[in-house]
Structure formats: C-alpha cells, structure tokens
Amino acid sequence: MEPTIAPDAGRRMSRASLWVRPVLMTVGGLAVAALLLLADQEIAAAVLVVAAVFMGYWTSPLRAGRHEPFAQALSRRDDAHAIILWAPGDPLSARLQTAVRGDREDVAWVNVLRDPCAVEFLEAHGGRGALPLVVVGSTVLRRATASQYLEAKAEGEQRSAAAD
Structure with missing residues (x-):
C-alpha cells in the first residue's frame, strides 16, 4: 500500500521555505535560553544554546549529508x-x-x-x-x-x- 501524500505535495520547494524550521528552532531555543539566564540558570542556558544552534544547523539546508548526482x-x-x-x-x-x-x-x-x-x-x-x-x-x-x-x-x- 502506498503512503498518502501530504497536502503540500504539489508545492515547489523554495529556498526561503527551507529556512523556516531551522530559524524558528534556533530563535526559539535562544529565547528560552535568555529566560533561563534571567532566572540565573547559566548551565541550563548554555546547554540550550548549544542544542538550539546544533538543531538549527541539523535541520537547515547547510547540512549537505550524503549525496550522489x-x-x-x-x-x-x-x-x-x-x-x-x-x-x-x-x-x-x-x-x-x-x-x-x-x-x-x-x-x-x-x-x-x-x-x-x-x-x-x-x-x-x-x-x-x-x-x-x-x-x-x-x-x-x-x-x-x-x-x-x-x-x-x-x-x-x-x-x-x-x-x-
């Protein structure tokens, strides 16, 4: 049985739309880290900053991954x-x-x-x-x-x- 196709299946991939998830993930993580800093939770804030930047990179078009023409x-x-x-x-x-x-x-x-x-x-x-x-x-x-x-x-x- 073939899986169903998502509602956005007919839309073309645009470079700008590929950056939405990584930017939101990074900015959201940095915002929560800032709140943790205000609450004097430096270690948790530092861990969250590293995680937010890593996840932003991992979900972005910058991550090349394996590729064969x-x-x-x-x-x-x-x-x-x-x-x-x-x-x-x-x-x-x-x-x-x-x-x-x-x-x-x-x-x-x-x-x-x-x-x-x-x-x-x-x-x-x-x-x-x-x-x-x-x-x-x-x-x-x-x-x-x-x-x-x-x-x-x-x-x-x-x-x-x-x-x-």
Missing part, C-alpha cells in the same frame, strides 16, 4: 539497488537516514537541494511532500519509512535473483 544514481537503477531522494531539514528524510546508515553500495542518496534533475523527478512524483522518495527498480515509494524501504528492497532483490 541523480544521473549517476539512475545509471545504476535496478531491482538490487535503491535510490533515495532526500532533503536536509525534512524529518522523514532524517528518520530514514538514521535507519539506513553507513556507506552502502546498494543505496544511492540524492540530496534534492543539490541536484536540479532530482528536483524534476521529485516534482513528477508528488513534490516535496513525497520526501523521502525511494526508488527500487520500477517501484517508487513516496514518504517512505524504513520498513517500507526494507520491504521494497527485499522484493527488488527477489526479482533480481529470479531474473538471474
């Missing part, structure tokens, strides 16, 4: 290989990256903020609301979870083994 990833497209389109700051992309760790030959990570061809492919399959977009052979999963990725990968490997 989309054209290169497409050249290896088959049932035994997964292509995952992701974007920094997208919570579902971050969740999938946490689940699928390490350098793997059977997975290509494509940062859509760094590849215009990937953006075109993403727009054709639901827009930014479809992230992370997982492609295994001819299977395309929108808003893929780790379990959906693993299931598609196992089915792709079975098809690949049956074709050999």
